[in-house]
Amino acid sequence: MKGLTSSLALANLALREGRREDAVLLYSAARETSPEVRTHIDFNLDYLGRELQREEKSRVVVASAESPASKERLPAERVLVIVVAKSLTEAGQTARLLSRRAGTAIGVVVLIQGNHQSSIGTVIGEILSNSQAKYSLIVKEGTFPGSNWLENARAGVVDGGAAAVYANTGRLSSDQEVDESWMNLFALTSTLETEVLGQHSVTKYKTKLDFLLVDVATPSASSTQLDLPGESLHIVSTPDLLRGDSYLFSKDVCVVMPCINLEAGRRTAGLLAERSGLPADFVLAVDTSRQGFIPTLNQVARRTSAQYIVYLAQDAWPGEDWLRSAYDRIRRERKSLLAFNCGKWHGRVAAFGMVEKSWAYGLYGDEILYGGYQSHRADNELTVIARAQDRFVYAPECVLVENDSDKVFRRSEREAGHFRREDARLFRQRYHDGFGGLADRDYLDELHDEYLDLPAYNAARRKVEIS
16 A cells, blocks of 8 residues: 555645656556556546547547556547557547547547557557557657548548558658558558557558648757758848849749748748759748748749749648659659648648749749738639649658648638738639639639638538548
């Protein structure tokens, strides 16, 4: 009894001091050795789960490898996600993101690894065996999901007639071998259990490109090196761009990142270049005059002889060969605007895009994005015009994620600090005007709800129903 009291006291102390991971491990150890106090321990573990869950509808259960969640504690939802983690904070963020972007309530088990020596696969297999969920998925902490990930994953299983599908992680297939075969695999729970326990025959499951799960918590080995070769990285301020009109950048592709945080911009540029697979000019345009993204982008474009302009923000997170694959795709299909897989719009808007400069200049004179907008809707307009002119291609294999969790939890874009109602009104006005004759009005009528009445457009789409 003395050992039990000591163990519980240490666990309670860890909880009071905010050492959440230690508390989970200590409670789990006490739970296995002292069944008579499991009700008390489960109450505290459930408290930690609710703390991670916050306002999300999906239930979060906290467990450890030393004491997997019992059958009674497991979520009852039809979809179960197991988040393998060392940090409750990181795992909680991952759980909330998965919940918000699932489109329906899911069950989440946060599994703290600790120093457990036995195979984590055995522990996960036990959880899957006890679960009543129809479908299951295993991810690591730090996983950032694309919007509608559950709908897309389930479509890959149901419509594709498969027992499981892999997520698009933005990595080359050879790089994914560092993970267990069951990581990022969405499957019927029985199939996933068999895969985890190594009882499955060697099956090669397909990757569904619009089922996106990227590990934004794991930097590459050299991503902390902020300096790129001088011929690749160019740092300019907005006043610099107005001094003269000669070309400053000469590569065939110019990647433009307007930014206000130079340190963050350099980190992103390092990762973008490292994973690009293609020589390019990477331009960090520091907006010292706070003029905004659109004019800064347009000013950089005037100072490059590049055939293609890539516009993106400092919160971009690239997949492997993101630039090479985009460059090859837009040229192969002879299009003028390519939308990257940003994890949000699924090609409806080229939030991050590769643009053929001569085509954009044919629309707007000497602008890539229409300069009448202050901060929003310019990418919508460019996308709609490209679609209307059959100059658009969406490349889900080209991963360039908007890695900003705060945006995921906004109820609407109006909560954004730089949202301008004037932009929304201007877009609606120009849309009805056919963007000055650049787009066929009949075609725009077909796209009306998709761009001007999003609630109606979403209401008409298939809802996620897991029976």
